[in-house]
Amino acid sequence: MINLMWRVGDISITRLVEMELTIPGGPGSPLPDATPENVRPIGWLFPAFATAEGWIKGSIHALLIQTPTQRFIVDTCVGNDKPRNSPGFNQLATNFLADLESLGWSLDSVDGVLCTHLHVDHVGWNTVLRDGRWVPTFPKARYYLGRVEYEHWASELRGMDVTGEKDEYALAMMDTMNTFTDSVKPIMDADLVELVEVDSQIAPGIRLMSTPGHTPGHVSVVIESKGSRAVITGDMMHHPCQIARMDWCSAFDTDNQQSTDTRQSFCEMFADTPTLIIGTHWGGPTAGRLIREGSAYRLDV
Numbered sequence: 001m002i003n004l005m006w007r008v009g010d011i012s013i014t015r016l017v018e019m020e021l022t023i024p025g026g027p028g029s030p031l032p033d034a035t036p037e038n039v040r041p042i043g044w045l046f047p048a049f050a051t052a053e054g055w056i057k058g059s060i061h062a063l064l065i066q067t068p069t070q071r072f073i074v075d076t077c078v079g080n081d082k083p084r085n086s087p088g089f090n091q092l093a094t095n096f097l098a099d100l101e102s103l104g105w106s107l108d109s110v111d112g113v114l115c116t117h118l119h120v121d122h123v124g125w126n127t128v129l130r131d132g133r134w135v136p137t138f139p140k141a142r143y144y145l146g147r148v149e150y151e152h153w154a155s156e157l158r159g160m161d162v163t164g165e166k167d168e169y170a171l172a173m174m175d176t177m178n179t180f181t182d183s184v185k186p187i188m189d190a191d192l193v194e195l196v197e198v199d200s201q202i203a204p205g206i207r208l209m210s211t212p213g214h215t216p217g218h219v220s221v222v223i224e225s226k227g228s229r230a231v232i233t234g235d236m237m238h239h240p241c242q243i244a245r246m247d248w249c250s251a252f253d254t255d256n257q258q259s260t261d262t263r264q265s266f267c268e269m270f271a272d273t274p275t276l277i278i279g280t281h282w283g284g285p286t287a288g289r290l291i292r293e294g295s296a297y298r299l300d301v
């Protein structure tokens with residue numbers, strides 16, 4: 001597994017891969033519009049971001065931000081041992097933590113964890129299973145979760161509580177919401193969470209940027225140092241094909257119009273600037289610069 005690294009001023013960003021996927025799009029896929037027939041005409045995707053057959057290259061990875069004084073992890077993938085309905089995510093046993101430590105990142109050395117949103121593949125390594133209990137993986141870190149995002153999920157849970165038997169029913173519903181229960185609640189209970197606004201400054205050189213649509217409180221992460229800038233997309237776009245076709249939505253977007261509008265304004269903001277765009281699920285080289293091309297955009301790797 002190649003761990004890519006980029007420099008932004010005196011901050012470094014390293015990609016740590018949990019799993020790589022190559023998928024054909026179509027019904028049932030995370031990006032239904034990205035069928036081989038639709039992808040093939042977007043020539044610049046080849047060979048970096050798509051296979052010769054027109055399958056798109058994806059990845060689930062964390063991004064490790066090293067500032068001169070602090071360490072942050074953006075999005076914590078799926079995690080090990082977690083019971084999940086999705087077969088590709090169920091009860092994983094990857095070497096992710098060993099790979100992290102082999103980079104010199106001990107678990108105690110992590111100062112902060114940022115989650116762009118609270119989906120299953122972004123919060124998994126928030127916790128690990130120890131002696132039958134889910135406990136925080138990074139005991140000395142603050143976990144930065146968006147307040148809007150957190151309240152959305154908490155309200156979804158409350159919304160299922162229709163019987164009036166609040167405690168028991170709410171508890172049962174929480175058991176079905178595995179991700180929230182095993183990867184979010186334990187860090188809340190350990191008092192490690194900072195609920196932050198969608199435009200918060202997290203640390204010198206690291207701030208959040210509101211990019212709603214995939215989820216209501218979704219954020220991207222902006223890294224700035226010494227006049228250079230990078231942006232970590234999160235899931236406001238899953239693959240670079242959505243730069244060329246901004247109306248291609250993820251099957252999991254909560255609001256397709258809003259996610260399309262977010263991609264449009266994001267591309268307008270950063271096109272033809274030196275800003276490095278780093279994709280949270282982009283396979284291949286994972287990053288590039290946005291170039292305006294007619295009424296859409298392409299990525300310059």
Ligand SMILES: [Zn+2]
Binds near residue numbers: 119122235281
């Ligand atoms: Zn995702």
